[in-house]
Amino acid sequence: MKMNCCSEKPVIGLPSGEKLCKSHFTDYFENKVFKTIRQFDLIGREENLGVALSGGKDSLTVLHILNHLSKQNPKIRINAIAIDEGIAGYRDKTLAKAIDFCTKNNIELHIFSYKEEFGLPLDEMLKILDVKPCTICGIFRRYLLNKKSRELKLTKLATGHNLDDECQSIIMNQLKNNIEASARLGPKVGIIQNDKFVQRIKPLYLCMEKEVTAYAFINGLLDDFTECPNVVHSFRAQVRDILNDMEQKFPGTKYSTVNSFLQILPLLKQKFKGGMIKVCLKCNEASANDVCNACVYLERLKKSIVKVE
Amino acid sequence: MSKISIHVFIDRQNKNTNIELYKNSTVADLLKKLDINPVTVIVSRNNELILEEEKLGNNDGIKILSVISGG
Numbered sequence: 001m002k003m004n005c006c007s008e009k010p011v012i013g014l015p016s017g018e019k020l021c022k023s024h025f026t027d028y029f030e031n032k033v034f035k036t037i038r039q040f041d042l043i044g045r046e047e048n049l050g051v052a053l054s055g056g057k058d059s060l061t062v063l064h065i066l067n068h069l070s071k072q073n074p075k076i077r078i079n080a081i082a083i084d085e086g087i088a089g090y091r092d093k094t095l096a097k098a099i100d101f102c103t104k105n106n107i108e109l110h111i112f113s114y115k116e117e118f119g120l121p122l123d124e125m126l127k128i129l130d131v132k133p134c135t136i137c138g139i140f141r142r143y144l145l146n147k148k149s150r151e152l153k154l155t156k157l158a159t160g161h162n163l164d165d166e167c168q169s170i171i172m173n174q175l176k177n178n179i180e181a182s183a184r185l186g187p188k189v190g191i192i193q194n195d196k197f198v199q200r201i202k203p204l205y206l207c208m209e210k211e212v213t214a215y216a217f218i219n220g221l222l223d224d225f226t227e228c229p230n231v232v233h234s235f236r237a238q239v240r241d242i243l244n245d246m247e248q249k250f251p252g253t254k255y256s257t258v259n260s261f262l263q264i265l266p267l268l269k270q271k272f273k274g275g276m277i278k279v280c281l282k283c284n285e286a287s288a289n290d291v292c293n294a295c296v297y298l299e300r301l302k303k304s305i306v307k308v309e
Numbered sequence: 310m311s312k313i314s315i316h317v318f319i320d321r322q323n324k325n326t327n328i329e330l331y332k333n334s335t336v337a338d339l340l341k342k343l344d345i346n347p348v349t350v351i352v353s354r355n356n357e358l359i360l361e362e363e364k365l366g367n368n369d370g371i372k373i374l375s376v377i378s379g380g
Contacts, residue, residue: 011358012351019360056378165378213376214351214358225320225375240377244348 012214015251022218029215033065033203040187042201043156046075050154050198052145053080053102053109055094055223057216058160060101062203064221066158067105081148081157083141084113086121093226101221110152112144118298126230128304129297133230136297143294147285149198161202164209167254168239170261175239183268185261194277196286208254313367315339321375330365337361339371349376 004010008021020028037043049070051063063080070078082098085091095111102109115121120128122137129136149157166185173182187205190197204212216222231237246253279285280292287293315328317339330338336352336359347361353372354363365371 009357010360013360022358058378209378210348210351210376213374217351217353217358217374222374225323227321244346247348248346 015255025214026218029207029211030065032206036187036206037203042188042203043076047155048077048153049079050149050152050157051078051080052157052159053082053098054160055082055098056160057222058162058204058212060221061212061216062158062160063101063107064219065203067107078107079152079154080107080109081145082109082111083144084111085137085141086114086123087228087230088123090226090228097223110148112148114140117144120301125301129300134234134236137230139293139297143285143292146198150196154198156199156201158201158203160204162204162207162209162212163254163258164240166205167243167257168236170257171239171243172235179268180272183272186265190277194286196279197277313365315365316368316370317373319373334365335361336363336365339365345373350374351376
Protein backbone atom coordinates (compact mmCIF):
# COMPACT_ATOMS: atom_id res chain seq x y z
CA MET A 1 0.00 0.00 0.00
CA LYS A 2 1.37 3.42 -0.92
CA MET A 3 1.42 5.73 2.12
CA ASN A 4 2.27 9.36 2.67
CA CYS A 5 4.47 10.18 5.67
CA CYS A 6 2.34 13.15 6.77
CA SER A 7 0.00 15.87 5.51
CA GLU A 8 2.85 17.75 3.79
CA LYS A 9 3.30 17.38 0.03
CA PRO A 10 5.43 14.30 -0.77
CA VAL A 11 8.54 14.87 -2.91
CA ILE A 12 9.93 11.36 -3.33
CA GLY A 13 8.66 7.78 -3.43
CA LEU A 14 10.77 4.97 -1.95
CA PRO A 15 11.02 1.47 -3.50
CA SER A 16 8.83 0.28 -0.58
CA GLY A 17 6.00 2.49 -1.89
CA GLU A 18 6.22 4.99 0.98
CA LYS A 19 6.10 8.64 -0.07
CA LEU A 20 7.99 11.26 1.93
CA CYS A 21 7.76 15.04 2.24
CA LYS A 22 10.91 17.19 2.07
CA SER A 23 11.44 17.27 5.84
CA HIS A 24 10.81 13.55 6.46
CA PHE A 25 12.95 12.61 3.45
CA THR A 26 15.87 14.68 4.80
CA ASP A 27 15.54 12.89 8.19
CA TYR A 28 15.19 9.51 6.47
CA PHE A 29 18.29 10.08 4.33
CA GLU A 30 20.53 11.42 7.12
CA ASN A 31 19.39 8.66 9.48
CA LYS A 32 20.21 6.09 6.83
CA VAL A 33 23.74 7.52 6.47
CA PHE A 34 24.28 7.58 10.26
CA LYS A 35 22.88 4.04 10.55
CA THR A 36 25.30 2.89 7.83
CA ILE A 37 28.19 4.53 9.73
CA ARG A 38 27.17 2.70 12.92
CA GLN A 39 26.28 -0.64 11.29
CA PHE A 40 29.63 -0.97 9.53
CA ASP A 41 31.69 0.86 12.17
CA LEU A 42 32.89 3.38 9.57
CA ILE A 43 33.88 6.22 11.91
CA GLY A 44 35.48 5.99 15.35
CA ARG A 45 35.23 8.43 18.24
CA GLU A 46 38.37 10.28 17.22
CA GLU A 47 39.28 10.66 13.55
CA ASN A 48 41.17 12.90 11.18
CA LEU A 49 38.81 12.18 8.28
CA GLY A 50 39.40 12.96 4.63
CA VAL A 51 36.61 13.29 2.10
CA ALA A 52 37.45 12.62 -1.55
CA LEU A 53 35.77 15.59 -3.18
CA SER A 54 35.02 15.77 -6.89
CA GLY A 55 32.50 18.60 -6.64
CA GLY A 56 29.71 16.30 -7.84
CA LYS A 57 26.53 15.66 -5.86
CA ASP A 58 27.72 12.44 -4.18
CA SER A 59 30.95 13.74 -2.69
CA LEU A 60 29.36 17.08 -1.76
CA THR A 61 26.57 15.21 0.04
CA VAL A 62 29.10 13.13 2.02
CA LEU A 63 31.09 16.24 2.91
CA HIS A 64 27.92 18.16 3.86
CA ILE A 65 26.76 15.40 6.25
CA LEU A 66 30.20 14.61 7.74
CA ASN A 67 30.85 18.30 8.25
CA HIS A 68 27.70 18.48 10.38
CA LEU A 69 28.85 15.38 12.26
CA SER A 70 32.21 17.05 12.87
CA LYS A 71 30.54 20.15 14.32
CA GLN A 72 28.72 17.93 16.84
CA ASN A 73 31.89 15.91 17.59
CA PRO A 74 35.02 18.09 17.86
CA LYS A 75 37.21 14.95 17.96
CA ILE A 76 36.23 14.23 14.35
CA ARG A 77 38.20 16.54 12.02
CA ILE A 78 37.32 16.94 8.35
CA ASN A 79 39.59 17.67 5.37
CA ALA A 80 38.67 17.51 1.71
CA ILE A 81 40.94 16.13 -1.03
CA ALA A 82 40.29 16.86 -4.70
CA ILE A 83 42.13 15.39 -7.67
CA ASP A 84 42.47 17.43 -10.85
CA GLU A 85 42.90 14.76 -13.52
CA GLY A 86 43.16 17.31 -16.30
CA ILE A 87 39.93 16.74 -18.25
CA ALA A 88 39.23 19.98 -20.09
CA GLY A 89 35.69 21.31 -19.86
CA TYR A 90 34.72 18.90 -17.07
CA ARG A 91 36.93 18.78 -14.01
CA ASP A 92 37.54 22.54 -14.00
CA LYS A 93 33.77 23.06 -13.55
CA THR A 94 33.34 20.52 -10.73
CA LEU A 95 36.50 21.74 -8.99
CA ALA A 96 35.08 25.26 -8.96
CA LYS A 97 32.03 23.91 -7.13
CA ALA A 98 34.28 22.03 -4.67
CA ILE A 99 36.34 25.14 -3.93
CA ASP A 100 33.20 27.25 -3.48
CA PHE A 101 31.62 24.74 -1.07
CA CYS A 102 34.77 24.38 1.05
CA THR A 103 35.32 28.14 1.19
CA LYS A 104 31.73 28.80 2.32
CA ASN A 105 31.87 26.02 4.92
CA ASN A 106 35.40 26.74 6.15
CA ILE A 107 36.69 23.26 5.23
CA GLU A 108 40.37 22.72 4.43
CA LEU A 109 40.69 21.60 0.79
CA HIS A 110 43.82 19.97 -0.68
CA ILE A 111 44.01 19.78 -4.49
CA PHE A 112 46.48 17.51 -6.32
CA SER A 113 46.81 17.24 -10.09
CA TYR A 114 47.97 14.53 -12.52
CA LYS A 115 50.06 17.18 -14.27
CA GLU A 116 52.05 18.02 -11.15
CA GLU A 117 52.26 14.49 -9.79
CA PHE A 118 52.71 12.47 -13.01
CA GLY A 119 53.92 15.12 -15.49
CA LEU A 120 50.86 15.12 -17.79
CA PRO A 121 47.13 15.80 -17.55
CA LEU A 122 44.80 12.89 -18.43
CA ASP A 123 43.83 14.44 -21.76
CA GLU A 124 47.49 14.34 -22.86
CA MET A 125 48.03 10.80 -21.50
CA LEU A 126 45.12 9.55 -23.60
CA LYS A 127 46.71 10.97 -26.77
CA ILE A 128 49.82 8.88 -26.06
CA LEU A 129 48.44 5.63 -24.63
CA ASP A 130 45.85 3.37 -26.26
CA VAL A 131 43.90 2.56 -23.08
CA LYS A 132 40.36 2.88 -21.82
CA PRO A 133 40.14 6.34 -20.17
CA CYS A 134 38.30 5.18 -17.05
CA THR A 135 40.83 2.42 -16.37
CA ILE A 136 43.93 4.63 -16.31
CA CYS A 137 42.09 7.55 -14.70
CA GLY A 138 40.79 5.33 -11.88
CA ILE A 139 44.21 3.81 -11.22
CA PHE A 140 45.97 7.18 -10.96
CA ARG A 141 43.16 8.75 -8.91
CA ARG A 142 43.10 5.92 -6.33
CA TYR A 143 46.91 6.00 -6.18
CA LEU A 144 47.03 9.73 -5.46
CA LEU A 145 44.13 9.68 -3.01
CA ASN A 146 45.80 6.97 -0.94
CA LYS A 147 49.29 8.49 -1.07
CA LYS A 148 48.13 12.01 -0.23
CA SER A 149 45.74 10.79 2.50
CA ARG A 150 48.65 9.04 4.17
CA GLU A 151 50.92 12.08 3.81
CA LEU A 152 48.18 14.25 5.34
CA LYS A 153 47.96 11.72 8.22
CA LEU A 154 44.27 11.07 7.59
CA THR A 155 42.84 8.17 9.57
CA LYS A 156 40.22 7.32 6.92
CA LEU A 157 39.10 8.57 3.54
CA ALA A 158 35.34 8.87 2.89
CA THR A 159 34.14 8.61 -0.70
CA GLY A 160 30.81 9.40 -2.33
CA HIS A 161 30.18 5.84 -3.58
CA ASN A 162 26.47 5.08 -3.36
CA LEU A 163 24.31 1.96 -3.65
CA ASP A 164 24.15 2.25 -7.45
CA ASP A 165 27.97 2.45 -7.75
CA GLU A 166 28.42 -0.63 -5.57
CA CYS A 167 25.70 -2.56 -7.39
CA GLN A 168 27.35 -1.77 -10.74
CA SER A 169 30.78 -2.89 -9.46
CA ILE A 170 29.36 -6.18 -8.14
CA ILE A 171 27.71 -6.99 -11.49
CA MET A 172 30.73 -5.82 -13.54
CA ASN A 173 33.03 -8.11 -11.56
CA GLN A 174 30.62 -11.04 -12.04
CA LEU A 175 30.39 -10.43 -15.78
CA LYS A 176 34.19 -10.17 -16.07
CA ASN A 177 34.82 -13.19 -13.82
CA ASN A 178 36.83 -10.94 -11.51
CA ILE A 179 35.60 -12.04 -8.10
CA GLU A 180 38.88 -11.09 -6.41
CA ALA A 181 38.04 -7.45 -7.21
CA SER A 182 34.69 -7.91 -5.44
CA ALA A 183 36.58 -8.92 -2.29
CA ARG A 184 37.88 -5.34 -2.26
CA LEU A 185 34.34 -3.88 -2.33
CA GLY A 186 32.08 -3.19 0.65
CA PRO A 187 31.33 -0.19 2.87
CA LYS A 188 34.82 -0.21 4.41
CA VAL A 189 37.75 -1.03 2.15
CA GLY A 190 41.08 -2.18 3.54
CA ILE A 191 40.05 -3.79 6.82
CA ILE A 192 43.56 -5.20 7.35
CA GLN A 193 45.63 -2.59 9.15
CA ASN A 194 48.48 -1.51 6.88
CA ASP A 195 50.60 1.60 7.28
CA LYS A 196 50.72 2.07 3.48
CA PHE A 197 46.98 2.04 3.04
CA VAL A 198 44.41 4.51 4.32
CA GLN A 199 41.05 2.83 4.85
CA ARG A 200 38.29 4.07 2.57
CA ILE A 201 34.74 4.33 3.84
CA LYS A 202 31.47 4.75 1.96
CA PRO A 203 28.84 6.49 4.12
CA LEU A 204 26.34 6.53 1.18
CA TYR A 205 26.69 2.77 0.72
CA LEU A 206 22.97 2.07 1.24
CA CYS A 207 21.64 5.23 -0.48
CA MET A 208 20.31 4.96 -4.00
CA GLU A 209 21.63 7.49 -6.51
CA LYS A 210 18.13 8.93 -6.91
CA GLU A 211 17.91 9.50 -3.15
CA VAL A 212 21.35 11.19 -3.11
CA THR A 213 20.27 13.48 -5.96
CA ALA A 214 17.00 14.38 -4.22
CA TYR A 215 18.89 15.15 -0.98
CA ALA A 216 21.45 17.23 -2.90
CA PHE A 217 18.63 19.12 -4.66
CA ILE A 218 16.79 19.88 -1.41
CA ASN A 219 20.00 21.04 0.29
CA GLY A 220 21.27 23.20 -2.58
CA LEU A 221 24.18 20.87 -3.40
CA LEU A 222 23.10 20.03 -6.94
CA ASP A 223 24.79 22.00 -9.67
CA ASP A 224 24.29 22.09 -13.43
CA PHE A 225 24.72 18.62 -14.97
CA THR A 226 28.29 18.02 -16.11
CA GLU A 227 29.35 14.70 -17.59
CA CYS A 228 32.89 13.43 -18.04
CA PRO A 229 33.49 13.25 -21.81
CA ASN A 230 35.12 9.82 -21.35
CA VAL A 231 32.19 8.15 -19.60
CA VAL A 232 30.49 6.97 -22.80
CA HIS A 233 33.34 4.51 -23.36
CA SER A 234 32.83 2.72 -20.10
CA PHE A 235 31.55 -0.78 -19.44
CA ARG A 236 30.12 0.64 -16.21
CA ALA A 237 27.74 2.92 -18.15
CA GLN A 238 26.25 -0.09 -19.93
CA VAL A 239 25.84 -2.07 -16.70
CA ARG A 240 24.29 1.04 -15.09
CA ASP A 241 21.66 1.25 -17.83
CA ILE A 242 20.76 -2.44 -17.50
CA LEU A 243 20.40 -2.10 -13.71
CA ASN A 244 18.22 1.00 -14.06
CA ASP A 245 15.93 -0.87 -16.45
CA MET A 246 15.72 -3.72 -13.94
CA GLU A 247 15.04 -1.32 -11.05
CA GLN A 248 12.18 0.28 -12.98
CA LYS A 249 10.60 -3.11 -13.75
CA PHE A 250 11.41 -4.70 -10.38
CA PRO A 251 11.77 -2.01 -7.64
CA GLY A 252 14.29 -3.04 -4.99
CA THR A 253 16.62 -4.84 -7.43
CA LYS A 254 19.64 -2.73 -6.41
CA TYR A 255 19.02 -3.17 -2.67
CA SER A 256 18.63 -6.92 -3.14
CA THR A 257 21.85 -7.15 -5.15
CA VAL A 258 23.92 -5.24 -2.59
CA ASN A 259 22.31 -6.90 0.43
CA SER A 260 22.91 -10.40 -0.95
CA PHE A 261 26.49 -9.38 -1.79
CA LEU A 262 27.02 -8.23 1.82
CA GLN A 263 26.15 -11.74 2.98
CA ILE A 264 28.92 -13.33 0.90
CA LEU A 265 31.48 -10.52 1.30
CA PRO A 266 33.07 -11.97 4.50
CA LEU A 267 33.65 -15.25 2.61
CA LEU A 268 35.26 -13.40 -0.32
CA LYS A 269 37.51 -11.39 2.01
CA GLN A 270 38.54 -14.63 3.73
CA LYS A 271 39.27 -16.38 0.42
CA PHE A 272 41.38 -13.57 -1.03
CA LYS A 273 42.96 -12.11 2.12
CA GLY A 274 46.42 -13.50 1.24
CA GLY A 275 46.82 -11.33 -1.83
CA MET A 276 45.32 -8.09 -0.67
CA ILE A 277 47.99 -5.47 0.08
CA LYS A 278 51.68 -5.53 -0.88
CA VAL A 279 54.24 -2.74 -1.28
CA CYS A 280 55.19 -1.65 -4.82
CA LEU A 281 58.86 -2.39 -5.56
CA LYS A 282 59.18 0.85 -7.57
CA CYS A 283 57.32 3.54 -5.61
CA ASN A 284 56.93 1.89 -2.21
CA GLU A 285 53.18 2.56 -2.23
CA ALA A 286 50.38 0.08 -1.45
CA SER A 287 49.81 -2.39 -4.27
CA ALA A 288 47.97 -5.60 -5.10
CA ASN A 289 51.01 -6.79 -7.12
CA ASP A 290 54.82 -6.55 -6.89
CA VAL A 291 54.66 -3.39 -9.04
CA CYS A 292 51.56 -1.21 -8.67
CA ASN A 293 49.33 -0.42 -11.64
CA ALA A 294 50.21 3.29 -11.45
CA CYS A 295 53.91 2.48 -11.95
CA VAL A 296 53.06 0.05 -14.78
CA TYR A 297 51.16 2.79 -16.66
CA LEU A 298 53.76 5.48 -15.86
CA GLU A 299 56.42 3.22 -17.37
CA ARG A 300 54.26 2.69 -20.48
CA LEU A 301 53.81 6.47 -20.74
CA LYS A 302 57.59 7.07 -20.53
CA LYS A 303 58.31 4.45 -23.22
CA SER A 304 55.63 5.88 -25.52
CA ILE A 305 56.97 9.44 -25.09
CA VAL A 306 60.52 8.25 -25.93
CA LYS A 307 59.20 6.50 -29.07
CA VAL A 308 57.41 9.67 -30.21
CA GLU A 309 60.53 11.77 -29.63
CA MET B 310 -9.65 15.10 -25.38
CA SER B 311 -8.08 18.56 -24.95
CA LYS B 312 -4.33 18.98 -24.74
CA ILE B 313 -1.88 20.93 -22.55
CA SER B 314 1.55 22.32 -23.38
CA ILE B 315 4.50 21.73 -21.01
CA HIS B 316 7.82 23.60 -21.10
CA VAL B 317 10.53 21.08 -20.33
CA PHE B 318 14.23 21.47 -19.55
CA ILE B 319 16.29 18.25 -19.69
CA ASP B 320 19.61 18.92 -17.94
CA ARG B 321 21.50 15.90 -19.26
CA GLN B 322 20.87 17.04 -22.83
CA ASN B 323 20.98 20.75 -21.89
CA LYS B 324 17.79 21.03 -23.92
CA ASN B 325 14.62 23.14 -23.65
CA THR B 326 11.54 21.81 -25.42
CA ASN B 327 7.74 22.11 -25.48
CA ILE B 328 5.75 18.92 -25.14
CA GLU B 329 2.03 18.45 -25.79
CA LEU B 330 0.17 16.04 -23.53
CA TYR B 331 -3.47 15.17 -22.91
CA LYS B 332 -5.17 17.09 -20.09
CA ASN B 333 -4.73 15.37 -16.69
CA SER B 334 -1.43 13.83 -17.81
CA THR B 335 1.14 13.09 -15.09
CA VAL B 336 4.90 13.34 -14.73
CA ALA B 337 5.05 9.62 -15.51
CA ASP B 338 3.23 10.27 -18.82
CA LEU B 339 5.70 13.03 -19.66
CA LEU B 340 8.72 10.79 -18.95
CA LYS B 341 7.18 7.99 -20.98
CA LYS B 342 6.65 10.33 -23.93
CA LEU B 343 10.29 11.44 -23.68
CA ASP B 344 11.46 7.80 -23.28
CA ILE B 345 13.18 8.59 -19.96
CA ASN B 346 13.43 5.92 -17.25
CA PRO B 347 11.97 7.48 -14.02
CA VAL B 348 14.67 5.72 -11.98
CA THR B 349 17.31 7.90 -13.66
CA VAL B 350 15.83 11.34 -12.94
CA ILE B 351 14.23 13.62 -10.40
CA VAL B 352 11.63 16.12 -11.62
CA SER B 353 10.97 19.61 -10.32
CA ARG B 354 8.33 22.30 -10.86
CA ASN B 355 8.84 25.81 -9.46
CA ASN B 356 12.04 24.55 -7.79
CA GLU B 357 10.13 21.87 -5.83
CA LEU B 358 10.48 18.13 -6.40
CA ILE B 359 7.35 16.42 -7.65
CA LEU B 360 6.29 12.76 -7.78
CA GLU B 361 5.64 10.69 -10.89
CA GLU B 362 1.89 10.61 -10.21
CA GLU B 363 1.70 14.43 -10.00
CA LYS B 364 -0.74 15.89 -12.54
CA LEU B 365 0.63 18.52 -14.92
CA GLY B 366 -1.10 21.76 -15.88
CA ASN B 367 -1.07 23.84 -19.04
CA ASN B 368 2.14 25.91 -19.41
CA ASP B 369 3.87 24.21 -16.47
CA GLY B 370 7.66 24.65 -16.46
CA ILE B 371 9.28 21.31 -15.66
CA LYS B 372 12.93 20.45 -15.04
CA ILE B 373 14.12 16.88 -15.56
CA LEU B 374 17.37 16.41 -13.65
CA SER B 375 19.60 13.41 -14.20
CA VAL B 376 20.58 11.39 -11.12
CA ILE B 377 23.45 9.71 -12.95
CA SER B 378 26.92 10.68 -11.82
CA GLY B 379 28.88 12.70 -14.31
CA GLY B 380 32.08 10.70 -14.16
